Amino acid sequence: MLDYSRDRRTANSYVHRDRIGYRRIIHERIPLERIDEQDAAFYRDNQARSDHYISLQGEREAYFRDNPCTVMLFTCMDGRERDTARALGIPPGAENIYATAGNKIGDVNLVLCKEIQARIDRASAAGKRVLILFTTHESWSKRETDSCAAWGNQSRLAAEDADMQVRRFNVDYVDRDGSGRVTKRHVIAIRLNSYTDTESRVWYGTGGRTVDPMAFVQRMTDRIDNVAGYDTRAVTAEILTRFRDVFPYSDDRFEGLSEQAWEAVLRQMAGMAEANVRYIRQAAKLNPADLKHGHREKRVLVGRGWEMYDDPNEYFIVSDFTPELLREGKIAVTYVLKNSILDMIEGRPGLHVPIHINVPYDRERPGDRGGSIRHAMGLGRALRADWLERLGTPDKRMAFIIELKHALQHDGVDIEKLPLPVWDALNERLFDALKFYISVMPRDTRLLELVATGDDL
Numbered sequence: 001m002l003d004y005s006r007d008r009r010t011a012n013s014y015v016h017r018d019r020i021g022y023r024r025i026i027h028e029r030i031p032l033e034r035i036d037e038q039d040a041a042f043y044r045d046n047q048a049r050s051d052h053y054i055s056l057q058g059e060r061e062a063y064f065r066d067n068p069c070t071v072m073l074f075t076c077m078d079g080r081e082r083d084t085a086r087a088l089g090i091p092p093g094a095e096n097i098y099a100t101a102g103n104k105i106g107d108v109n110l111v112l113c114k115e116i117q118a119r120i121d122r123a124s125a126a127g128k129r130v131l132i133l134f135t136t137h138e139s140w141s142k143r144e145t146d147s148c149a150a151w152g153n154q155s156r157l158a159a160e161d162a163d164m165q166v167r168r169f170n171v172d173y174v175d176r177d178g179s180g181r182v183t184k185r186h187v188i189a190i191r192l193n194s195y196t197d198t199e200s201r202v203w204y205g206t207g208g209r210t211v212d213p214m215a216f217v218q219r220m221t222d223r224i225d226n227v228a229g230y231d232t233r234a235v236t237a238e239i240l241t242r243f244r245d246v247f248p249y250s251d252d253r254f255e256g257l258s259e260q261a262w263e264a265v266l267r268q269m270a271g272m273a274e275a276n277v278r279y280i281r282q283a284a285k286l287n288p289a290d291l292k293h294g295h296r297e298k299r300v301l302v303g304r305g306w307e308m309y310d311d312p313n314e315y316f317i318v319s320d321f322t323p324e325l326l327r328e329g330k331i332a333v334t335y336v337l338k339n340s341i342l343d344m345i346e347g348r349p350g351l352h353v354p355i356h357i358n359v360p361y362d363r364e365r366p367g368d369r370g371g372s373i374r375h376a377m378g379l380g381r382a383l384r385a386d387w388l389e390r391l392g393t394p395d396k397r398m399a400f401i402i403e404l405k406h407a408l409q410h411d412g413v414d415i416e417k418l419p420l421p422v423w424d425a426l427n428e429r430l431f432d433a434l435k436f437y438i439s440v441m442p443r444d445t446r447l448l449e450l451v452a453t454g455d456d457l
C-alpha cells in the first residue's frame, strides 16, 4: 500500500521549468514497468499530450481575450463526441467537458450546480459570461441504428430532454429585480446537435430554427472548384447574418444583455460555426462515415481533465458528477470489453479493459492535491466494488453476459461460437481484464500523476 497522506516527492520525481515558464512535477509513484504495457504507453503518451497542452497556452489566452464567454461543453460519453471542441475551433482547456450517457444530468444535481456556480464565479471575476453548449448527437447516415445509444436511437427524445435542460439553464442563472425582470445574465445555454458522421454541429435557436454549418460548406463548394483554395472567411458575414436571424436579440436567452453584448456573443458562436465549416471539409476528405461507426472505444476515462484526449472514437468519458456513475461505467466497460473480444477473435492478445480515473487539482491551493487524490480513490473504489459484486454474483453476472452478447450481436458476432480461448477468458479471468488506474493532474499542465492501481484500492 502506498502512502497518500503526504505530498512527498519520491526519488523519481523531478521539477523543471520549461520554456514558457511552467513548473512541471512528475510523480512516478508507480513505475510504469509494473503495469500493463499498453497502459504504460498511455501514460507515456500523456507526456506528449501535456507538452502539447502547455504549448497551447497562448491560444487559450487569445481565445479567452477575444471572446465574451467561457465555454462549458456538455456532451454524451460516446467516443464519437470526443472531438466536438476541436470541431468548433476551441483550444483544449479553453472549454471544460462534462460527459454522461446521452447528456442525462438529472433533475436536481447538486454537484453539477456547484460546478456551474464555480464556473460562473470565475467567469464573472474576469468580466465574462458562461456559454453552455448542450450537445446531443445522432448519425446522419444511420439515424435509426447508430445514433445515441443512451436514448435507444430516439433522437427526438434526446432533443426534448436537451431543450428542457437548456431552458432551465437560461432561466435559473440570472439576477432579477422585484418585478422579475432580468438585470444580469450569467449563462447563455444553447443546444447543438452533432451529426457524428458528417461532423456538422447544428445550432438550435428559437422555434426550432437552426444554423447548420453544412449549408455553408455546400454553398462554398458551389462557388469554388478548388477545394484546397477554399477560404471560409468569405462566408463569415453570411454566417453571422444567419446567427442574427436564428438567435435574435428578442430571444429570451439574451434578456439582460445589452445589444452590444448580444452581438459579441453571436460573433463568438459564428466563429465556432466557421471553424466547424473548416472541420467538416477536412473530415470529408477522411471519409468520417467509416471512421465514426459507433462504439469502437478502447478505454474508459472517468472523472475530469480529459480535454486533450480528443481523438474521435478512442475513449469513453464519464464525468464524475454524473447522477449514475456506476451505470454509465457499466455501459462503457461493456463496449470496451466487446471491442477487446473482437480484437481477440482477430488474434490480438488477452481481454483488456483499462479504466482510468482522474481528478485535476490546483497547485496553488494548499491541500487541493490531497483532496483530489481522496476523491479519485473514492471513485475508483466505488467502480471496482461494483464490478466485484456484478461479476461475483451469479445472476448479476449472467445478466451482464447477456448484455455483452447483445453488444457483440450488434457487430455481427455470435457469442455461442466464440473461440475457446475467448470463452475461457470470459469465464475465468473477466474481473482480471479490468485494469483500474487512479491519477490526479495539475490543471495547468494536465500531466497525469499515477497514484494507485486496482491492487491498491
Ligand SMILES: [Zn+2]
Pocket: 076, 077, 078, 101, 102, 103, 137, 147, 148, 149, 150, 151
Ligand atoms: Zn450518446
